[in-house]
Amino acid sequence: MRLYIEKKDLEHLLENKSEYIENNITWDTIFAAVSFLLSALTANYNSFFMIPSIIIKYFFIVIGVLYLFKIGKEFMTKKYNYENLINDINNLDLVAHRHSLVIIKNKDKYLLYDDERRQCKLFINYKTKDENNETAIKEALEKDLQLDTSTINCEFVTSRTQEKYSVSHNENRIYNHNLYSITLSKLPAYMKKDNFVINNKHYYWMTMNEMLSDSNIKEKNLEVVYFVKDSIS
Structure with a gap:
């Protein structure tokens, strides 16, 4: 899956997370802290000027304990790892919708449906799945058009990311x-009609010229029509 990310947004994310990315606590750091504390506990210190040796010993022990406590706290709270970074980068993705356009063609005509929400005739489309997308498309067509999946051949053609105006x-x-x-x-008999209704959805067969002559389609979905026209002969 390709992401569409602004460079400045990625730089801002990496800058904000640099403390977590660069300072993950490792076992080597914990081992070093424990070693320091053990050294402070077992070492013999000489008095320094007016400071008794026992005070010096306790001083280093306290430092060792505080350092070990600090590392332990960071180890428990700073669990920012590779997966966290990937999720944050994915959240920067500017792509609003990932859809699979499903093109069914009969001679020179393409199958469209009447989208009530957008009030426009559109190519059949489904949200793109991260895995097993072609299988999901076949299963959706089986349900929506009452087709047998064994009769469906689904072939990936191309992919495109584009910015377009959303009327809705x-x-x-x-x-x-x-x-x-x-x-x-x-092709089932009911699909051979110029238009038909199935599962409360109205479908139409239209030529490319008919789509390009439809003012409503031109206003709301012209970029997609040209995409299909240029990609599927």
Whole structure:
């Protein structure tokens, strides 16, 4: 999975976490602290000027105990590791949506559905899974279009990250689209109609020219239409 991150945001994160990244407590540090404390406990000290040897001994013992306590506290609290850093970097990702575009084509027509929320005809799409995405797509098509997964061939075509205006959110957003071409070994009879309804969702077959002539599609989804047009002949 590719991330879309501003360089300044990454630099800011690494600067803020540098204390944790550079100062993780190691077993060598703990061993050194214990060794210092044992040395202070077993060593014999001579009096220094007016300071008795026992005071000097206790002084170094106290230092050893405090240092060991400090290391122990840091060891318990500073558990910032590789996984934490990766999670923080992932959280910088500016990609708002990762979707898989599922392109089903019949001759020169493409299958679209009527998205009620966006009030626009769109290519079939699903949120991209980090693992087993193609299997998830087949299972979703089986459920949504009542297809047999054994008749579905799912082929990855390409991927693109782009910034586009979101009409529903009234702002520019960054999208990552994985493009998949779907081939059906057998097209069900109900899917041979120009449009049909299944599972309360309305589907349409449209040519590329029809999509490019549709003012609503041009306003809300033109970049995606061109992406499909350029990628799938």
